[in-house]
Amino acid sequence: xxxxxxxxxxxxxxxxxxxxxxxxxxxxxxxxxxxxxxxxxxxxxxxxxxxxxxxxxxxxxxxxxxxxxxxxxxxxxxxxxxxxxxxxxxxxxxxxxxxxxxxxxxxxxxxxxxxxxxxxxxxxxxxxxxxxxxxxxxxxxxxxxxxxxxxxxxxxxxxxxxxxxxxxxxxxxxxxxxxxxxxxxxxxxxxxxxxxxxxxxxxxxxxxxxxxxxxxxxxxxxxxxxxxxxxxxxxxxxxxxxxxxxxxxxxxxxxxxxxxxxxxxxxxxxxxxxxxxxxxxxxxxxxxxxxxxxxxxxxxxxxxxxxxxxxxx
Ligand code: RIB
Ligand code: CA
Numbered sequence: 489x490x491x492x493x494x495x496x497x498x499x500x501x502x503x504x505x506x507x508x509x510x511x512x513x514x515x516x517x518x519x520x521x522x523x524x525x526x527x528x529x530x531x532x533x534x535x536x537x538x539x540x541x542x543x544x545x546x547x548x549x550x551x552x553x554x555x556x557x558x559x560x561x562x563x564x565x566x567x568x569x570x571x572x573x574x575x576x577x578x579x580x581x582x583x584x585x586x587x588x589x590x591x592x593x594x595x596x597x598x599x600x601x602x603x604x605x606x607x608x609x610x611x612x613x614x615x616x617x618x619x620x621x622x623x624x625x626x627x628x629x630x631x632x633x634x635x636x637x638x639x640x641x642x643x644x645x646x647x648x649x650x651x652x653x654x655x656x657x658x659x660x661x662x663x664x665x666x667x668x669x670x671x672x673x674x675x676x677x678x679x680x681x682x683x684x685x686x687x688x689x690x691x692x693x694x695x696x697x698x699x700x701x702x703x704x705x706x707x708x709x710x711x712x713x714x715x716x717x718x719x720x721x722x723x724x725x726x727x728x729x730x731x732x733x734x735x736x737x738x739x740x741x742x743x744x745x746x747x748x749x750x751x752x753x754x755x756x757x758x759x760x761x762x763x764x765x766x767x768x769x770x771x772x773x774x775x776x777x778x779x780x781x782x783x784x785x786x787x788x789x790x791x792x793x794x795x796x797x798x799x800x801x
Contacts, residue, residue, distance in 0.1 A: 491519045492611055492636075492739055495598060497556070498732070499528025499616030500538035501572055502579060502711035506794070507615055507732035508539070509704060510740075512546045513797035517740045521601055521610065522552040524594035528616035528661055529568045530576035532558035535616070538577050540585035545707055546801045549587040556594030556620040560662035568657055571718040579714030580707040598624040602631040611739065614640040614669075615732040617658050622665035625672055637675045639739065641732045642666065643752065643765030644681035645781070650722075652763065656681050659754060660763030667754040676779040678752065679734040680765065683745065683782045687734060687790055689716060689727035696795045704801040730794070737790055738782070744789055747782035751775035 496511060498504045511518050523543070525536040536555040543551045559565045572578065590597065598620065602610055612635055614621050625632060642658035643666075644650070651657040659666045670676065689697075689712040698709035716728035738745050748769065755764040767781055 491517060493519045493521050493605065493609055494611045494613050494739065495521050495524060495601060497524045497526060497612065497614040497616065497620050498539060499526050499530070499535045500542060501529040501535070501576055501616065501732070502715040503728070503730055503732040504615045505538065505542045505577060505711060506708055506730060507736045508542050509546055509708065509801060510733050510736040510794055510797055512543070512548045512551070513801045514736070514740055518736070520551055522554060522597055524554045524556050524598060524620050526556045526594070526616050526620045527558045527565050528658065529572045531565065531567060532556070534576045536589055537585060538575070540587050540589065541577060541582050544585050544587055545582060545704060552590050553587070554590045554592060554594035554597045557623055560617060560619055561622060561664045563662065566651070566661050568651070572715055577711065580710040582707065594620050595623045595627060599628040599631055602634045607634045608636045610634070611636050612638045613735050613739070614638065614642070615735060617661040618642070618665040618669045619662045622662070622668035625668055632672055632674060635674050637677065638669065639677045639679070639735050641679045641684065641735050643678055645765065645767040645769055646783070647681035647685050649764070650681060654761040655763030656765065659765055663754050663756045663763040667756050670752060670754055670778060677738065678779045678781050679731070679738065680781060683747070683785050684729050684731040684734050685725070686785055686787055687730045688725050689730060691727070693791050694727065697798065700795070700799045702799070702801065704798055708798055733794060734785065737793060741789070741793060744786045745782050746784045747780055749777045749780050751777050752779050752781060
């Protein structure tokens with residue numbers, strides 16, 4: 489299988505961090521062209537720093553990291569310290585990064601990379617609000633047809649919302665950006681809460697991370713120990729949901745996942761349902777399908793893959 493060239497767009501965030509680690513641990517399947525950071529779980533000042541912290545934890549300080557948009561397209565920023573802690577990476581004690589960010593703006597890196605690489609060879613992997621991606625599409629419409637695929641974490645249907653009764657956080661923070669991406673015509677795979685709420689870090693799975701015994705394994709156990717509180721309190725779940733790692737696991741083993749090719753539109757007007765991903769799961773409209781909406785995964789194989797790969801860093 490040829491290596492897939494990707495750009496990870498992210499708002500670390502413990503689950504983003506584990507997604508980044510999984511990507512960096514999978515060089516046979518994935519070439520990370522760069523990591524672009526965006527405001528989301530915590531402000532950009534922290535997400536850009538956290539991306540550096542995670543790459544150094546993985547001993548991959550050669551990875552190019554870029555700072556992107558520090559607020560949504562047209563709304564005030566909403567953050568999630570209540571889930572991820574004030575640093576965004578609460579849990580482990582990790583050293584301040586030595587590696588430097590690239591000077592280029594993340595949006596310009598996305599545009600220039602897509603223009604430079606052969607058309608249809610680069611996959612975008614957004615793990616946070618879609619502000620950087622939408623800004624790149626608006627600034628350089630010519631890149632639309634150069635993107636191989638967008639595989640993103642965001643949205644919800646049967647699982648409904650985690651930040652409001654109807655909206656998932658990544659979409660809620662920048663619904664206008666999500667609308668631009670979801671109506672772009674680009675091939676899109678969506679990992680909503682419907683599937684990510686199935687990959688829960690139970691006690692034994694957390695123990696397996698810790699038993700790797702390396703700084704990566706121990707930090708992963710400590711990150712998920714910390715960020716499970718929100719979901720355990722809210723949903724009574726058995727552990728932290730690994731939202732963002734679903735995106736990377738899909739790139740490595742797509743057959744672990746299943747869903748439907750359906751129409752999904754974004755609510756951008758109603759205050760009551762702002763950021764809702766209105767998924768026509770039952771095909772009750774004649775709206776054309778625009779995304780593959782994933783709702784199931786082989787959970788045990790997902791965790792076997794993740795644990796095995798993390799042990800290789
Ligand atoms: O709703 C979950 C998503 O919001 C994840 O990507 C998490 O990291 C936060 O960004
Ligand atoms: Ca995220």
